[in-house]
Amino acid sequence: MTAHPLDDPFYYLNNFMQVLDWLEHRYADVLSVEEQSFLRDFKRLPRETSALLVRMVMRKGIHFRASKLHYDEIGDIATAVEPLLEMGWVDEHTPLSMETLFEVLLKAEILQCFSMAIDQPKGRKSDWLPALSERFPQAQRFTDWCPTLEERLFSLTIMSLCDRLRLMFFGNLYQDWSEFVLADLGVYIYEKVEFCAESRGLRNRADVDACVLLHEYQQQFESGAALDEVVERISGLVLDNPWLQRRRAKLLFQMAQHCERIADFSTALNLYRKCSYPGARSRLIRVLERCGEFQLALEQATLAEQAPESAAEHQQLLRVLPRLRRKLGGPPIKRASPRPMQRLDLQLPRSEPALSVEFHVQAHLSQGMAPVHYVENSLINSLFGLLCWPAIFAPLPGAFFHPFQRGPVDLLNEDFHERRAQLFQACLAELDDGRYRQTIRERYTGKWGVQSPFVFWSVLSEELLDQALDCLPAEHLKHWFNRLLQDIKANRAGMPDLIQFWPQEKTYRMIEVKGPGDRLQDNQVRWLEFCHEHQMPIAVCYVQWSEPGA
Template identity: 75%
Template sequence: MTANPLDDPFYYLNNFQRVLAWLTQRYADVLSVEEQRFIDDFIALPRPAQGLLVRMVMRKGLHFRHTKLRYAEIGDIADAVAPLLALGWVEEQACLSPVELFEVLLKPEILLCLGHLIGQPKARKSEWLQALSDQDGQPQPFRAWCPQLEERLYSLTVMGLCDRLRLMFFGNLYQDWSEFVLADLGIFVYEAVEFSAESRGLRSREDIDACVFLHECQQRFDASEPLEPIIARVHALELDNPWLERRRGKLLFQLGQHCERIGDFAQALSLYRGCTYPGARLRMIRVLERIGEYALALELGEAAAQAPQSAAERQALLRILPRLRRKLGGPPVARAVAREVERLDLHLPRVDPTLSVEYYVQAHLHDEAAPVHYVENSLVNSLFGLLCWPAIFAPLPGAFFHPFQRGPVDLLNEDFHDRRAELFAACFAELDDGRYRQTIRRRYAEKWGVQSPFVFWGALSEDLLDQALDCLPAEHLKHWFGRLLLDIKANRAGMPDLIQFWPQHKTYRMIEVKGPGDRLQDNQLRWLEFCHEHRMPVAVCYVQWAEQGA
């Protein structure tokens, strides 16, 4: 039996050492002198000092009271911290602002140490902080703030460096050290992907600095800091890494949307004009229309219609272009008549308002001979993910950077399919010769619970899988899967809510459910049109609630 990594009290230290070894092996050429020295000095530390530093790095904040650091495996904290103080990685005399001070004090301690400055003992903590700040409370060491408390405060000075190491390992700063623990506990299981020398997202020191820079700009934007300096800094950034350029494009797109919301349309246009992120061109057309620049909007819209970026853009342009032509004095253009879709109208009693409308329709239509499942986007995506597992998790350069990825980094890139065209073709070939049923069932058993960007394990069951493979024609699966690959971001959503099977006849019907006052969304309309085009059975069910006792 394999030993549980969490049985070792220094499990967290083992994980940190694993990261350092990974970085030493794969990022030695881009580590700064400071980072390399940190790794070398860390390896030379006594184990209690290593453990204490990692405990502090993995906790929230930068300031830690001596009495709050209690770890049986580390032992005496004063002994463990001494080497860290000597290296300057921890200090005792850091100056704390009032905000930082309040983060490490309890309310009774604030009254004891600062009551003479804040007054109003029954006020809220936020009011005390404001009172202290109003008195121009300058940063000073903990002991100067709180001489009544005979306690030492340790402040971490290497958190920024450790964050950069974490960034190099994960390729982002939203994943943290808890990933290791969740994997050790078996809560998250990741596909084992072979890593090559090219398997890293940050290829140079400039890439690392740019990634940190973009993260800082995002934080400033999220904190509602002034936009002009943020926009100028993001525009000035020069990148030759496509992965980072996409991140920069996404931030520019978010900044543009924000400028739209606050009515700064000139800035929004400027941002969208220099942005390659999907959807920026359509937003620019909408802004031009909004400010009355109909001719420019029409010119850009007609050019976009010649080569739409996505089905979503094509659908939006079909509404926008006739409207712009009318505003410019052109003749009215008749709207395309929506195709007829099978319609179901139900009046159902709503016994429990907390239950969804989909639940009521499922319960009403369900029959042992014709079971109904609430699947929404989960079933088609899962079948695709199981069949195409080898293509999705192919160890291509620039796809996987570390062992804790749910899917490839380039999943939403325009060339995702092209880079794996032969692999996907091999998977789709199984739909032609019938092997797909056995392959999907085998992968369902072998890969159960492994993280995937497509497979919804919680929504799958053996019964649902068997009914789907028996009743869904391979031709329809091939159409659905091909559409997914055309635009993964847009097309893995919007699928009908329910699916009903007739196992005896090996047929099915998909059902989109709409409650009172609800209407079809754009992505749902696109799926309905696609199903109609390929003669797939689909219906829209409109529900009205029946009055109780009527």
Template identity: 55%
Template sequence: MPDSLGPEHYYLSNFLTALNWIEERYGDLLSAEEHAFICGFRHLPLASQALLVRLVMRKGPHFRHSALKYPEIGDIAIAAEALLKHGWLRDDQPLDAAQLFALLRRGELLTLLPDTPSSTRKADLFEALCAKISQPTRFSELAGFLNEPLYTLMVGPLCERLRLMFFGNLSQQWSEFVLADLGIFRYEQVPIAAQARGFSQRADIDDYLHLRACREQLEAGASVNSVLEQLGPVRSDNPWILNRHAKLLFLLARQAERDGELHNAVMLYQRSHYPGARQRRIRLLERLESWDSAWSLAQVALASPESDAEQQLLERLLARLARQLDQPAPAPRPRCEPERIDLTLANTGSVEWAVREHLHTEQTPVHYVENTLINSLFGLLCWEAIFTPLPGAFFHPFHTGPVDLLSADFHQRRAQQFTRCLARLDDGSHAQHIRAIYQAKQGIQSPFVAWDWLPAELLDQALLCLPAEHLKAWFQRLLQDLRNNRAGMPDLIQFWPQERRYRMIEVKGPGDRLQDNQKRWIEFCTRHNMPVQVCHVRWSEA
């Protein structure tokens, strides 16, 4: 923290740190407006700097003077003067009825609407306000009783662009600094080169913001065609931007499906290379009774499925299409059926917890783990591979994992590191290594390790009872498809520490069925002679 700033200005210190980081790494990509903002901000009076950052970090863009109380800033009106001079704040912005309604209290609305009964709920006052205020109006012009300034933040979009450059996304907020300072979130300290950044050219930043604006329109209820018209063709060669574009096309296709525009949806799925788009397209062709097209595309997909999930769907779909086209159905893969358990238990609300309580003993403990245990053990064993500082993987101090985690070449780019990590399962050093990482990295954010679900007792039992060859098989399956294979694992695990063995149990309540990803995991475990059972529960009448 700069010497001139005290702890009460922590947020300003963090913002200045981010500006320095952005200027150092993105200086060649900054627009003239952004350069001018950064330079001008540094020359503001301290109180004006602090006020602007406070407003940037609050939900806006309109702020009533009476709602701004910051002891370290002092007189808000004086602090605002320099910001008004720069045009970064305005105190005369016209507002429409919806904006005014969000700013006014119920009593103030009733004063503005004297003919409205005092018992009227605030939610019901909106229509009356719209009838009274048909044109944008300045806050200060409403009525004499509202004798206070209203500030409108004019540099919000600019600061959003700066936040995007720093984080590489808009899902992370400036509060990441504070949460890290307070120790609420801790991040792995990955070496970050001075030239590391999320965007290599200005067009990438503009394309990101354009795609985000289009997605926000879709989420706000805009029609598929209107979003497509705004979206236009993609011109980027950045794989990350291309993937975001493909995902938006996928979401547009799903919306077209919901709207009953099936032919439009087929076309959009065809344009999208996002995972799952091809299988959705085949299923729509089937619904449209385009049997030959669906059959041909399914055959191509089956020859090179993008995932186990797609292959599972294709096998079922081809069997249906074969009946329609009088073709020989593909030979189904041999299935490995897991052992079944049937229990009748008292209804305690949670079927998994009921089975856990029924089976648990001190000598044979049962834990509810679902997807957390195997993922966490993988994350601990392969910590160094996951956080390898490859180019483009990390470019700010607040990454929970590498940016390319779900990319198709994630494993390939780190093949040597993962080979080294998994080799510990062959020489028996994995347990010691996992415990060492567990102690050294405790609480640090990870895309795999669920710290709250992995107490030391569970870790010790798992390392004692889970064979290394089983761990290796699970971890290799994870690496084949991190997007899909991180989920679907059995609910419970039971250990026999004296015998150094275990079993996994998927629990199904009355009327519940196995999901596709659960079927894939259970079949994988069964095929590899891993003890897995499916427990079907009926509630006792009592």
């Protein structure tokens, strides 16, 4: 019987070593001298010492009290930490501010160390911090702050280095070491992708440094730093990596949205103008209109009309352009009437107030010979994900950086489909000759539980899958799948809430549900229009509650 990875008490050390081996093999030309030295010296440490270091790296913060470090497999902490102190990777004499000291001390210990300086000992711990910080502004060593505690405090000095290693491995800093444990536990299962030599997001040292800076600048922005200074730093970064360029554009877009929300329209306009992130042009037009700059807004909208970046932008322009022309004194322009849609009007008792309106409609319409499923975006996305699995997980350069990816990094890029056009064509060709049914069923079984950006395993039951493959025409599936590929970010949402099947007749109907006071969103309208265009059976169900005050 094969041993489980977590049976080894040093499982976390093994995982950390796996990252170091990966980086040494794939990023040798990118590692700095300091990082290369760390990899070399780390492997020479006694196992208990290296395990202690990894335990500290994987915990929150950089300051650790000796009394809080208890690990059976490591044993005596004082012995294990000694080589780390000698190498300078851990320090016992780091000066601590009062604020930092409060993070490592308990309330009773603060009283013990500062009883003479605390006026109201029955107060909350946080109440004492302002006065103590003002009275003791200078940072001191832990032993100087708390000589009566007889406690050792260890401070990591290499956390930034370990964060850089984590960044190189994952390509981001929001994934952490717990990914290994979750994978070992089977909580997350990832597709095994072959990695080519070009399969890394950070191609050289300049990329690593720029990525670290981008992360720092984002933290500065989120913590409330002076916006103009942060923008200047971000804009000043020299980036030739398309992946990093997109990350910068997304950050600038988020900053512009923030400025728009707080009515700093001047800064928002400047940011939107220099931002290439999808949606920035639409927001620029909207802010110009809000500022009363109707002529400038019209010029931008007219330019966008010539080559809309997406169906979403085109839809917005159809509303914006007539309004701007009217505000500038032009003749009224009659907007195209929306396509008539099949409408269902229901008056239902709210029998289960905790359940959503969609579940009430599902229960009302579902019959033994005509079951109704609450699928929203899950069904069509899942069928697409299963059929097109080889194209989605193709090991193209710049798509997969490490073994813990739910999908390709470039999934939402404008050229995602273009780079895999032949692969998607081969997958969709199965819809023409009927092979898709067997392929989807086999992948449903063979890939069950594997992480995917499209497949909703918790929703896609065998019953739902069988009914969908029996009742949904291949022609309709092909239309849906091609539309997804046109704009994955916009089109994988907004699909109808419910789907009803008639298995004996092999037919179906999709139903968008709207409760009292609810209205159709833009992406929902686009999907409804698309379904009508291709003669797919679809209805909008408007619900009113029959109980007064419901």
